[in-house]
Amino acid sequence: MESGLALLINPFTVKRLLTGLSVTLLVSFLSVALSVVFGILFGWLMTKPSKAIRIVSKFYLEAMRLLPQLVLLFVVYFGLARALGVHISGFHSAVIVFTLWGTAEMGDLVRAALSSIPRHQYESAKAIGLTRRQILRYVISPQAMRRLLPQAMNLVTRMIKTTSLIALIGVIEVIKTGQQIIEATRLTVPTAALWIYFGVMVLYFAVCYPLSKWASRLEQKWKEA
Numbered sequence: 001m002e003s004g005l006a007l008l009i010n011p012f013t014v015k016r017l018l019t020g021l022s023v024t025l026l027v028s029f030l031s032v033a034l035s036v037v038f039g040i041l042f043g044w045l046m047t048k049p050s051k052a053i054r055i056v057s058k059f060y061l062e063a064m065r066l067l068p069q070l071v072l073l074f075v076v077y078f079g080l081a082r083a084l085g086v087h088i089s090g091f092h093s094a095v096i097v098f099t100l101w102g103t104a105e106m107g108d109l110v111r112a113a114l115s116s117i118p119r120h121q122y123e124s125a126k127a128i129g130l131t132r133r134q135i136l137r138y139v140i141s142p143q144a145m146r147r148l149l150p151q152a153m154n155l156v157t158r159m160i161k162t163t164s165l166i167a168l169i170g171v172i173e174v175i176k177t178g179q180q181i182i183e184a185t186r187l188t189v190p191t192a193a194l195w196i197y198f199g200v201m202v203l204y205f206a207v208c209y210p211l212s213k214w215a216s217r218l219e220q221k222w223k224e225a
Contacts, residue, residue, distance in 0.1 A: 004195030020177030035102025043110020064104035077169045090171040113144040153215035157208040
């Protein structure tokens, strides 16, 4: 009977787990990239004085925060296929759901960052003759970015960790890969589950910890500046 540790460090196991991790990171990267683009637009819209925009954006934000991501995954992956006859792969379903969620969260961060800029800075920049585009580029954007980036990095780590849910809709990411290895060796390696899930935990930590530390350092550096 092979030991769990030997199974974990087996080159074939390592290769399979890293392949699964690459799927996790691809889903995360695509979702984050789309969330940044749509989130900036959504956050900018949330700062507009229009009552209709405020009502719609608040409803969308609250819906994305209150509804579990797993339920949204099931709705997109299973629900649309049954109700509309539209087949969306598990991978694309995951990207859609996490983009919808990430857009809401990123938009709220952008809104908060823009709203935190004192009004007199807009007025002062306008008084010295800067155009609206110059005010946004040289005055508002640098300050908003300093407030936004640490929080945005924390959101990225949350999105990476939450992608573990996509194993439940059949996407062969790192969790699903680990489950397949455990199932294949359950008779020969009784401790496989302990070691394989430990390895998966280490992989998530190796990806998320540098991002978390970088966000903390940026926040501390900009506070001291």
